[in-house]
Amino acid sequence: MNTSLHIAASTMRNANTKVDMLANNLANVNTVGFKAQRASFQDLLYNQINQTEKVNLPGRITPLGFQTGHGVRMNEITRDMRMGNLTETNQQHDIALAGPGMFQLLVPRAEADRLGVNPQAMEAYDNDLYGYVFSRDGNFRVDARNGYNTLVDARGYQVSDRNGNPIEFTKDVKNFTIDKKGNLFINDERLPYTQLMLANFNNPQALEHAGNNIFVERKFVAGNYQNSANNPALLNNTQFQQGYVESSNVDMIQEMTELIATQRMLQFGARAIQSTDTMMGLANSIRS
Template sequence: MRALHTAATGMMAQELNVQVISNNIANMRTTGFKRQRAEFQDLLYQAYRRAGSSTSDQGSIVPVGIEVGTGVRTAGTPRVMSQGSVTPTDKELDVAVNGEGFFMVRLPDGRTAYTRDGTFERDNTGLLVTLDGHQIEPGITIPDTANAVAIGADGAVEAFLGTDAQPTRLGQIQLARFVNKGGLESIGKNMFVETAASGPAQLGTANIDGMGALMQGYLEAANVNAVTEISDLIAAQRAYEMNARVISGADEMLQATTQLR
Protein backbone atom coordinates (compact mmCIF):
# COMPACT_ATOMS: atom_id res chain seq x y z
CA MET A 1 0.00 0.00 0.00
CA ARG A 2 1.43 3.35 -1.11
CA ALA A 3 0.28 5.06 2.09
CA LEU A 4 2.95 3.16 4.04
CA HIS A 5 5.74 4.70 1.98
CA THR A 6 4.14 8.14 1.97
CA ALA A 7 3.77 8.21 5.75
CA ALA A 8 7.31 6.88 6.14
CA THR A 9 8.68 9.87 4.22
CA GLY A 10 6.73 12.12 6.59
CA MET A 11 8.25 10.43 9.63
CA MET A 12 11.78 10.74 8.21
CA ALA A 13 11.19 14.42 7.43
CA GLN A 14 9.99 15.17 10.96
CA GLU A 15 12.87 13.19 12.44
CA LEU A 16 15.29 15.50 10.60
CA ASN A 17 13.21 18.48 11.69
CA VAL A 18 13.61 17.47 15.34
CA GLN A 19 17.38 17.07 14.81
CA VAL A 20 17.62 20.62 13.46
CA ILE A 21 15.56 21.99 16.36
CA SER A 22 17.63 20.08 18.91
CA ASN A 23 20.84 21.56 17.47
CA ASN A 24 19.35 25.05 17.74
CA ILE A 25 18.42 24.49 21.37
CA ALA A 26 21.83 22.96 22.16
CA ASN A 27 23.51 26.14 20.85
CA MET A 28 21.34 28.68 22.67
CA ARG A 29 24.42 29.87 24.58
CA THR A 30 26.86 29.67 21.66
CA THR A 31 28.32 33.07 20.77
CA GLY A 32 27.33 34.23 17.29
CA PHE A 33 25.36 31.06 16.50
CA LYS A 34 22.78 31.32 13.72
CA ARG A 35 19.75 29.05 13.96
CA GLN A 36 18.65 26.72 11.18
CA ARG A 37 15.21 25.68 10.03
CA ALA A 38 14.14 22.68 7.97
CA GLU A 39 12.36 23.36 4.68
CA PHE A 40 10.33 20.67 2.92
CA GLN A 41 8.94 19.97 -0.55
CA ASP A 42 6.29 17.54 -1.73
CA LEU A 43 7.39 14.67 -3.97
CA LEU A 44 6.15 13.74 -7.44
CA TYR A 45 2.47 13.02 -7.99
CA GLN A 46 0.99 10.00 -9.75
CA ALA A 47 -1.66 11.24 -12.16
CA TYR A 48 -4.62 8.91 -12.75
CA ARG A 49 -6.39 11.56 -14.84
CA ARG A 50 -4.81 14.80 -15.93
CA ALA A 51 -6.61 18.13 -15.66
CA GLY A 52 -7.39 19.51 -19.11
CA SER A 53 -7.49 16.13 -20.85
CA SER A 54 -10.29 15.35 -23.29
CA THR A 55 -13.11 13.01 -22.20
CA SER A 56 -15.10 12.77 -25.44
CA ASP A 57 -14.90 13.09 -29.17
CA GLN A 58 -16.73 16.41 -28.86
CA GLY A 59 -13.74 17.87 -26.99
CA SER A 60 -15.05 17.93 -23.42
CA ILE A 61 -12.26 19.00 -21.05
CA VAL A 62 -11.72 17.59 -17.59
CA PRO A 63 -11.83 20.59 -15.19
CA VAL A 64 -9.85 18.86 -12.43
CA GLY A 65 -7.60 15.84 -12.47
CA ILE A 66 -6.89 12.94 -10.12
CA GLU A 67 -3.43 13.13 -8.60
CA VAL A 68 -2.02 11.25 -5.60
CA GLY A 69 1.09 12.51 -3.88
CA THR A 70 3.98 10.25 -2.89
CA GLY A 71 5.24 12.04 0.20
CA VAL A 72 7.67 14.72 1.31
CA ARG A 73 11.40 15.37 1.19
CA THR A 74 13.77 17.80 2.87
CA ALA A 75 14.66 20.63 0.50
CA GLY A 76 17.23 22.31 2.75
CA THR A 77 18.19 23.50 6.20
CA PRO A 78 18.97 27.20 5.64
CA ARG A 79 20.44 29.34 8.38
CA VAL A 80 18.58 32.37 9.65
CA MET A 81 21.26 35.07 9.60
CA SER A 82 19.37 37.62 11.65
CA GLN A 83 21.13 39.72 14.29
CA GLY A 84 21.44 38.17 17.73
CA SER A 85 21.16 40.25 20.88
CA VAL A 86 24.33 42.03 21.95
CA THR A 87 25.33 41.48 25.58
CA PRO A 88 28.05 43.27 27.61
CA THR A 89 31.06 41.32 28.88
CA ASP A 90 33.34 44.15 30.09
CA LYS A 91 36.32 42.36 28.49
CA GLU A 92 38.39 44.64 26.29
CA LEU A 93 39.14 42.05 23.62
CA ASP A 94 35.53 40.92 23.22
CA VAL A 95 34.02 42.47 20.09
CA ALA A 96 30.51 42.22 18.63
CA VAL A 97 29.36 43.14 15.13
CA ASN A 98 26.17 45.19 15.27
CA GLY A 99 24.92 44.79 11.71
CA GLU A 100 26.35 43.20 8.57
CA GLY A 101 29.76 41.55 8.41
CA PHE A 102 31.92 38.66 9.57
CA PHE A 103 35.32 38.61 11.20
CA MET A 104 38.00 36.94 9.08
CA VAL A 105 40.10 34.11 10.53
CA ARG A 106 43.15 32.39 9.01
CA LEU A 107 42.91 28.61 9.37
CA PRO A 108 45.99 26.37 9.77
CA ASP A 109 45.55 25.07 6.19
CA GLY A 110 45.76 28.61 4.80
CA ARG A 111 42.07 29.07 4.10
CA THR A 112 40.09 32.04 5.39
CA ALA A 113 37.10 31.34 7.60
CA TYR A 114 34.41 33.78 8.69
CA THR A 115 32.78 34.13 12.09
CA ARG A 116 30.46 36.33 14.14
CA ASP A 117 32.19 35.20 17.34
CA GLY A 118 34.33 38.08 18.56
CA THR A 119 35.81 36.32 21.59
CA PHE A 120 39.44 37.29 20.98
CA GLU A 121 42.60 36.71 22.99
CA ARG A 122 46.34 37.40 22.67
CA ASP A 123 48.74 34.54 22.04
CA ASN A 124 52.28 34.31 23.47
CA THR A 125 53.54 36.79 20.84
CA GLY A 126 50.74 39.31 21.38
CA LEU A 127 48.94 38.37 18.16
CA LEU A 128 45.15 38.74 18.23
CA VAL A 129 43.64 35.24 17.89
CA THR A 130 40.43 33.27 18.41
CA LEU A 131 39.89 30.90 21.32
CA ASP A 132 41.35 28.12 19.14
CA GLY A 133 44.50 30.15 18.49
CA HIS A 134 43.66 31.07 14.88
CA GLN A 135 44.94 34.45 13.70
CA ILE A 136 42.53 37.26 12.95
CA GLU A 137 42.96 38.75 9.47
CA PRO A 138 44.62 41.12 8.96
CA GLY A 139 47.07 40.24 11.72
CA ILE A 140 47.17 42.61 14.68
CA THR A 141 49.87 42.39 17.35
CA ILE A 142 49.35 44.00 20.74
CA PRO A 143 52.72 44.59 22.48
CA ASP A 144 53.33 43.63 26.10
CA THR A 145 53.67 47.32 26.98
CA ALA A 146 50.21 48.16 25.63
CA ASN A 147 47.73 49.67 28.06
CA ALA A 148 44.03 50.48 27.65
CA VAL A 149 43.48 48.74 24.32
CA ALA A 150 40.65 50.46 22.44
CA ILE A 151 38.76 49.06 19.46
CA GLY A 152 36.72 51.67 17.63
CA ALA A 153 33.40 51.24 15.88
CA ASP A 154 35.31 51.25 12.59
CA GLY A 155 37.67 48.49 13.74
CA ALA A 156 40.69 50.69 14.47
CA VAL A 157 42.80 49.15 17.27
CA GLU A 158 44.74 51.60 19.45
CA ALA A 159 46.58 51.40 22.74
CA PHE A 160 48.88 53.45 24.96
CA LEU A 161 52.39 51.98 24.83
CA GLY A 162 54.39 52.26 28.02
CA THR A 163 54.30 55.81 29.29
CA ASP A 164 53.24 57.40 25.99
CA ALA A 165 50.78 60.26 26.35
CA GLN A 166 49.18 59.56 22.97
CA PRO A 167 47.66 56.27 21.79
CA THR A 168 49.40 54.27 19.06
CA ARG A 169 47.45 52.71 16.21
CA LEU A 170 48.12 48.96 16.16
CA GLY A 171 45.99 47.87 13.21
CA GLN A 172 42.56 47.69 11.65
CA ILE A 173 39.99 44.89 12.01
CA GLN A 174 38.30 44.34 8.66
CA LEU A 175 34.94 42.70 7.99
CA ALA A 176 33.59 40.62 5.13
CA ARG A 177 30.09 40.19 3.80
CA PHE A 178 28.44 37.99 1.20
CA VAL A 179 25.70 38.30 -1.38
CA ASN A 180 24.11 35.10 -0.03
CA LYS A 181 25.02 34.58 3.62
CA GLY A 182 22.81 31.49 3.75
CA GLY A 183 25.10 29.82 1.22
CA LEU A 184 28.06 29.75 3.62
CA GLU A 185 29.23 26.32 4.76
CA SER A 186 29.47 25.77 8.50
CA ILE A 187 32.67 24.00 9.59
CA GLY A 188 31.99 24.11 13.32
CA LYS A 189 33.75 26.15 16.02
CA ASN A 190 31.48 29.12 15.15
CA MET A 191 33.09 29.46 11.70
CA PHE A 192 31.98 29.40 8.08
CA VAL A 193 33.76 29.14 4.75
CA GLU A 194 32.61 30.58 1.45
CA THR A 195 31.08 28.44 -1.28
CA ALA A 196 29.95 28.95 -4.86
CA ALA A 197 26.46 29.59 -3.45
CA SER A 198 27.57 32.34 -1.05
CA GLY A 199 29.69 34.14 -3.61
CA PRO A 200 33.11 35.62 -2.91
CA ALA A 201 33.77 37.64 0.22
CA GLN A 202 33.37 41.40 -0.11
CA LEU A 203 35.83 43.12 2.22
CA GLY A 204 35.16 46.44 3.87
CA THR A 205 35.64 48.67 6.87
CA ALA A 206 33.29 48.44 9.83
CA ASN A 207 30.69 51.16 10.30
CA ILE A 208 30.91 52.28 6.64
CA ASP A 209 30.13 50.78 3.22
CA GLY A 210 27.10 48.98 4.66
CA MET A 211 29.15 47.08 7.24
CA GLY A 212 28.04 46.84 10.86
CA ALA A 213 29.68 48.77 13.67
CA LEU A 214 32.02 47.04 16.11
CA MET A 215 31.22 47.17 19.81
CA GLN A 216 34.12 46.61 22.20
CA GLY A 217 33.31 44.78 25.42
CA TYR A 218 30.26 43.07 23.93
CA LEU A 219 29.45 39.71 22.32
CA GLU A 220 26.61 38.69 20.01
CA ALA A 221 24.39 35.99 21.48
CA ALA A 222 22.78 33.22 19.45
CA ASN A 223 19.63 34.25 17.57
CA VAL A 224 17.73 31.26 19.03
CA ASN A 225 14.35 31.94 20.63
CA ALA A 226 13.54 29.24 23.18
CA VAL A 227 9.75 29.68 22.91
CA THR A 228 9.83 29.41 19.11
CA GLU A 229 12.02 26.30 19.21
CA ILE A 230 9.82 24.54 21.78
CA SER A 231 6.65 25.29 19.82
CA ASP A 232 8.30 24.02 16.62
CA LEU A 233 9.40 20.90 18.50
CA ILE A 234 5.84 20.20 19.69
CA ALA A 235 4.51 20.66 16.13
CA ALA A 236 7.16 18.29 14.77
CA GLN A 237 6.34 15.68 17.41
CA ARG A 238 2.62 15.82 16.60
CA ALA A 239 3.30 15.56 12.86
CA TYR A 240 5.51 12.51 13.52
CA GLU A 241 2.78 10.90 15.62
CA MET A 242 0.14 11.49 12.93
CA ASN A 243 2.35 9.90 10.27
CA ALA A 244 2.89 6.93 12.59
CA ARG A 245 -0.89 6.58 12.95
CA VAL A 246 -1.25 6.60 9.16
CA ILE A 247 1.18 3.66 9.00
CA SER A 248 -0.81 1.84 11.68
CA GLY A 249 -4.06 2.53 9.80
CA ALA A 250 -2.59 1.31 6.51
CA ASP A 251 -1.31 -1.82 8.26
CA GLU A 252 -4.76 -2.55 9.68
CA MET A 253 -6.31 -2.16 6.21
CA LEU A 254 -3.77 -4.57 4.73
CA GLN A 255 -4.47 -7.01 7.54
CA ALA A 256 -8.20 -6.82 6.84
CA THR A 257 -7.53 -7.45 3.15
CA THR A 258 -5.47 -10.56 3.85
CA GLN A 259 -8.27 -11.97 6.04
CA LEU A 260 -10.88 -11.78 3.26
CA ARG A 261 -12.17 -15.15 2.11
Protein backbone atom coordinates in the same frame (compact mmCIF):
# COMPACT_ATOMS: atom_id res chain seq x y z
CA MET B 1 -1.46 0.62 0.44
CA ASN B 2 2.26 0.47 -0.24
CA THR B 3 1.96 4.07 -1.45
CA SER B 4 0.58 5.14 1.91
CA LEU B 5 3.52 3.46 3.63
CA HIS B 6 5.98 5.37 1.45
CA ILE B 7 4.16 8.66 2.08
CA ALA B 8 4.22 8.16 5.85
CA ALA B 9 7.85 6.99 5.80
CA SER B 10 9.08 10.02 3.84
CA THR B 11 7.13 12.34 6.12
CA MET B 12 8.59 10.78 9.26
CA ARG B 13 12.12 10.72 7.85
CA ASN B 14 12.07 14.43 7.04
CA ALA B 15 10.26 15.35 10.25
CA ASN B 16 12.98 13.56 12.19
CA THR B 17 15.61 15.64 10.37
CA LYS B 18 13.80 18.80 11.42
CA VAL B 19 13.59 17.61 15.03
CA ASP B 20 17.38 17.15 15.00
CA MET B 21 17.80 20.65 13.56
CA LEU B 22 15.53 22.21 16.20
CA ALA B 23 17.33 20.31 18.95
CA ASN B 24 20.64 21.75 17.69
CA ASN B 25 19.17 25.25 17.75
CA LEU B 26 17.98 24.82 21.32
CA ALA B 27 21.32 23.37 22.41
CA ASN B 28 23.03 26.54 21.15
CA VAL B 29 20.64 29.08 22.66
CA ASN B 30 23.50 30.43 24.79
CA THR B 31 26.28 30.11 22.19
CA VAL B 32 27.84 33.47 21.34
CA GLY B 33 27.11 34.53 17.76
CA PHE B 34 25.20 31.34 16.87
CA LYS B 35 22.80 31.54 13.92
CA ALA B 36 19.69 29.38 13.98
CA GLN B 37 18.80 27.00 11.17
CA ARG B 38 15.49 26.98 9.34
CA ALA B 39 14.01 24.08 7.36
CA SER B 40 11.49 24.14 4.53
CA PHE B 41 9.57 21.24 2.98
CA GLN B 42 8.40 20.51 -0.55
CA ASP B 43 5.76 18.13 -1.86
CA LEU B 44 6.99 15.19 -3.90
CA LEU B 45 5.50 14.40 -7.31
CA TYR B 46 1.79 13.66 -7.66
CA ASN B 47 0.25 10.87 -9.73
CA GLN B 48 -2.97 11.40 -11.64
CA ILE B 49 -5.43 8.52 -11.12
CA ASN B 50 -7.94 8.41 -13.95
CA GLN B 51 -11.56 7.29 -13.46
CA THR B 52 -14.13 5.93 -15.87
CA GLU B 53 -17.48 7.48 -16.69
CA LYS B 54 -19.10 4.87 -14.47
CA VAL B 55 -18.31 6.96 -11.40
CA ASN B 56 -19.55 10.20 -12.99
CA LEU B 57 -22.85 10.00 -11.15
CA PRO B 58 -25.58 12.66 -11.22
CA GLY B 59 -24.80 15.55 -8.88
CA ARG B 60 -21.02 15.23 -9.12
CA ILE B 61 -19.40 18.63 -9.57
CA THR B 62 -15.72 17.63 -9.51
CA PRO B 63 -13.90 16.40 -12.63
CA LEU B 64 -13.12 12.74 -13.06
CA GLY B 65 -9.83 11.53 -11.64
CA PHE B 66 -7.85 12.48 -8.59
CA GLN B 67 -4.26 13.04 -7.58
CA THR B 68 -2.22 11.04 -5.07
CA GLY B 69 1.03 12.34 -3.62
CA HIS B 70 4.21 10.66 -2.43
CA GLY B 71 4.86 12.61 0.76
CA VAL B 72 7.34 15.43 1.31
CA ARG B 73 11.05 16.02 1.20
CA MET B 74 13.36 18.49 2.90
CA ASN B 75 13.67 21.33 0.39
CA GLU B 76 16.55 23.13 2.08
CA ILE B 77 18.05 24.07 5.43
CA THR B 78 19.11 27.71 5.63
CA ARG B 79 20.76 29.88 8.27
CA ASP B 80 18.89 32.75 9.86
CA MET B 81 21.60 35.42 9.56
CA ARG B 82 19.70 38.07 11.47
CA MET B 83 21.67 39.75 14.22
CA GLY B 84 21.23 38.59 17.80
CA ASN B 85 20.97 40.87 20.80
CA LEU B 86 24.17 42.47 22.09
CA THR B 87 25.06 41.59 25.68
CA GLU B 88 27.35 43.89 27.62
CA THR B 89 30.29 42.14 29.34
CA ASN B 90 32.66 45.09 30.01
CA GLN B 91 35.54 42.79 29.02
CA GLN B 92 38.09 44.34 26.64
CA HIS B 93 38.56 41.03 24.83
CA ASP B 94 34.87 40.77 23.88
CA ILE B 95 33.95 42.34 20.53
CA ALA B 96 30.56 42.31 18.82
CA LEU B 97 29.49 43.36 15.34
CA ALA B 98 26.49 45.69 15.30
CA GLY B 99 25.37 45.12 11.73
CA PRO B 100 26.01 42.69 8.86
CA GLY B 101 29.33 40.99 8.27
CA MET B 102 31.68 38.60 10.06
CA PHE B 103 35.04 38.50 11.72
CA GLN B 104 37.72 37.16 9.41
CA LEU B 105 39.96 34.52 10.98
CA LEU B 106 43.14 32.95 9.65
CA VAL B 107 43.95 29.25 9.76
CA PRO B 108 46.94 27.34 8.34
CA ARG B 109 46.43 25.92 4.86
CA ALA B 110 46.22 22.37 6.21
CA GLU B 111 43.45 23.41 8.63
CA ALA B 112 41.63 25.21 5.81
CA ASP B 113 41.73 22.01 3.77
CA ARG B 114 40.39 20.04 6.73
CA LEU B 115 37.50 22.48 7.12
CA GLY B 116 36.73 22.19 3.41
CA VAL B 117 37.60 25.69 2.19
CA ASN B 118 37.18 25.73 -1.59
CA PRO B 119 40.52 25.90 -3.50
CA GLN B 120 39.16 28.70 -5.72
CA ALA B 121 38.25 30.68 -2.60
CA MET B 122 41.78 30.13 -1.29
CA GLU B 123 43.16 31.63 -4.49
CA ALA B 124 40.79 34.60 -4.21
CA TYR B 125 42.05 35.29 -0.68
CA ASP B 126 45.52 35.80 -2.18
CA ASN B 127 47.35 34.55 0.92
CA ASP B 128 49.96 31.83 0.45
CA LEU B 129 50.22 30.95 4.15
CA TYR B 130 46.66 31.08 5.43
CA GLY B 131 43.06 30.33 4.56
CA TYR B 132 40.15 32.42 5.80
CA VAL B 133 37.21 31.27 7.90
CA PHE B 134 34.47 33.45 9.35
CA SER B 135 32.48 33.82 12.55
CA ARG B 136 30.24 36.20 14.48
CA ASP B 137 31.80 35.06 17.75
CA GLY B 138 34.02 37.91 18.97
CA ASN B 139 35.28 36.32 22.18
CA PHE B 140 38.96 37.14 21.62
CA ARG B 141 42.15 36.98 23.68
CA VAL B 142 45.85 37.80 23.34
CA ASP B 143 47.88 34.60 23.04
CA ALA B 144 51.65 34.10 23.27
CA ARG B 145 53.12 32.09 20.38
CA ASN B 146 56.77 31.47 19.51
CA GLY B 147 57.99 34.59 21.24
CA TYR B 148 55.29 37.00 20.04
CA ASN B 149 51.75 37.93 21.03
CA THR B 150 48.82 37.57 18.67
CA LEU B 151 45.08 38.22 18.81
CA VAL B 152 43.10 34.97 18.57
CA ASP B 153 39.52 33.83 19.01
CA ALA B 154 38.18 31.20 21.42
CA ARG B 155 39.30 28.39 19.08
CA GLY B 156 42.84 29.72 18.79
CA TYR B 157 42.36 30.99 15.22
CA GLN B 158 44.22 34.23 14.56
CA VAL B 159 42.21 37.39 13.87
CA SER B 160 42.82 39.05 10.51
CA ASP B 161 43.93 42.65 10.10
CA ARG B 162 42.75 44.85 7.23
CA ASN B 163 45.51 43.47 4.99
CA GLY B 164 44.46 39.85 5.49
CA ASN B 165 47.38 39.02 7.79
CA PRO B 166 47.35 37.89 11.43
CA ILE B 167 47.37 40.59 14.10
CA GLU B 168 50.71 40.14 15.84
CA PHE B 169 52.21 42.48 18.42
CA THR B 170 55.88 43.43 18.52
CA LYS B 171 55.56 44.71 22.09
CA ASP B 172 53.89 43.65 25.33
CA VAL B 173 50.17 44.36 25.35
CA LYS B 174 48.93 45.55 28.72
CA ASN B 175 45.53 46.61 27.38
CA PHE B 176 43.89 47.42 24.07
CA THR B 177 40.83 49.23 22.79
CA ILE B 178 38.92 48.89 19.52
CA ASP B 179 36.84 51.74 18.15
CA LYS B 180 33.68 51.47 16.10
CA LYS B 181 35.64 51.31 12.83
CA GLY B 182 37.72 48.37 14.06
CA ASN B 183 40.88 50.40 14.72
CA LEU B 184 42.93 48.69 17.44
CA PHE B 185 44.89 50.79 19.94
CA ILE B 186 47.32 49.19 22.43
CA ASN B 187 48.70 50.39 25.76
CA ASP B 188 46.73 53.66 25.67
CA GLU B 189 48.58 54.82 22.53
CA ARG B 190 46.80 57.47 20.48
CA LEU B 191 47.65 56.10 17.04
CA PRO B 192 46.02 52.84 15.91
CA TYR B 193 48.30 49.82 15.85
CA THR B 194 46.22 48.12 13.16
CA GLN B 195 42.62 47.64 12.04
CA LEU B 196 40.46 44.52 12.16
CA MET B 197 39.10 43.14 8.92
CA LEU B 198 35.34 43.04 8.38
CA ALA B 199 34.23 40.37 5.90
CA ASN B 200 30.84 40.37 4.23
CA PHE B 201 29.01 38.29 1.63
CA ASN B 202 26.44 39.22 -0.97
CA ASN B 203 24.81 35.85 -0.33
CA PRO B 204 25.70 34.55 3.15
CA GLN B 205 23.61 31.41 2.48
CA ALA B 206 26.44 30.27 0.20
CA LEU B 207 28.57 29.80 3.31
CA GLU B 208 28.53 26.44 5.06
CA HIS B 209 28.74 25.83 8.77
CA ALA B 210 31.89 23.85 9.57
CA GLY B 211 31.04 23.27 13.22
CA ASN B 212 32.39 25.08 16.27
CA ASN B 213 30.58 28.28 15.23
CA ILE B 214 32.73 28.67 12.09
CA PHE B 215 31.57 29.38 8.53
CA VAL B 216 33.60 28.54 5.42
CA GLU B 217 33.29 28.89 1.65
CA ARG B 218 32.99 25.28 0.53
CA LYS B 219 31.31 26.42 -2.68
CA PHE B 220 33.02 29.25 -4.48
CA VAL B 221 30.76 32.00 -5.84
CA ALA B 222 32.67 34.65 -7.75
CA GLY B 223 32.17 38.13 -6.27
CA ASN B 224 30.39 36.86 -3.16
CA TYR B 225 33.22 37.62 -0.72
CA GLN B 226 33.87 41.24 0.21
CA ASN B 227 36.00 42.89 2.86
CA SER B 228 36.41 46.31 4.42
CA ALA B 229 39.84 46.81 2.82
CA ASN B 230 38.47 46.62 -0.73
CA ASN B 231 35.10 48.11 0.17
CA PRO B 232 35.40 50.58 3.09
CA ALA B 233 31.69 51.42 2.71
CA LEU B 234 30.94 48.18 4.60
CA LEU B 235 31.96 49.99 7.78
CA ASN B 236 29.13 52.47 7.25
CA ASN B 237 26.59 49.75 8.06
CA THR B 238 28.50 47.83 10.74
CA GLN B 239 30.18 48.96 13.94
CA PHE B 240 32.63 47.14 16.20
CA GLN B 241 31.39 47.17 19.80
CA GLN B 242 34.05 46.47 22.42
CA GLY B 243 32.87 45.06 25.73
CA TYR B 244 29.90 43.31 24.12
CA VAL B 245 29.15 39.89 22.68
CA GLU B 246 26.38 38.96 20.27
CA SER B 247 23.91 36.52 21.74
CA SER B 248 22.47 33.63 19.76
CA ASN B 249 19.52 34.63 17.58
CA VAL B 250 17.62 31.46 18.59
CA ASP B 251 14.07 32.33 19.68
CA MET B 252 13.18 29.82 22.39
CA ILE B 253 9.42 30.26 21.97
CA GLN B 254 9.56 29.82 18.20
CA GLU B 255 11.79 26.76 18.47
CA MET B 256 9.54 25.07 21.05
CA THR B 257 6.44 25.83 18.97
CA GLU B 258 8.02 24.32 15.86
CA LEU B 259 9.28 21.35 17.86
CA ILE B 260 5.76 20.54 19.12
CA ALA B 261 4.31 20.86 15.59
CA THR B 262 7.05 18.62 14.15
CA GLN B 263 6.50 16.02 16.86
CA ARG B 264 2.79 15.95 15.91
CA MET B 265 3.90 15.41 12.32
CA LEU B 266 5.89 12.40 13.46
CA GLN B 267 2.92 11.06 15.42
CA PHE B 268 0.59 11.37 12.42
CA GLY B 269 3.09 9.52 10.26
CA ALA B 270 3.36 6.73 12.82
CA ARG B 271 -0.42 6.44 12.99
CA ALA B 272 -0.65 6.30 9.20
CA ILE B 273 1.82 3.41 9.14
CA GLN B 274 -0.10 1.63 11.90
CA SER B 275 -3.42 2.09 10.08
CA THR B 276 -1.93 0.88 6.79
CA ASP B 277 -0.46 -2.16 8.52
CA THR B 278 -3.87 -2.95 10.02
CA MET B 279 -5.61 -2.69 6.62
CA MET B 280 -2.96 -4.87 4.96
CA GLY B 281 -3.44 -7.45 7.71
CA LEU B 282 -7.20 -7.46 7.12
CA ALA B 283 -6.70 -7.82 3.36
CA ASN B 284 -4.35 -10.73 3.84
CA SER B 285 -6.80 -12.46 6.17
CA ILE B 286 -9.69 -12.37 3.69
CA ARG B 287 -10.36 -15.76 2.16
CA SER B 288 -12.26 -16.37 -0.99
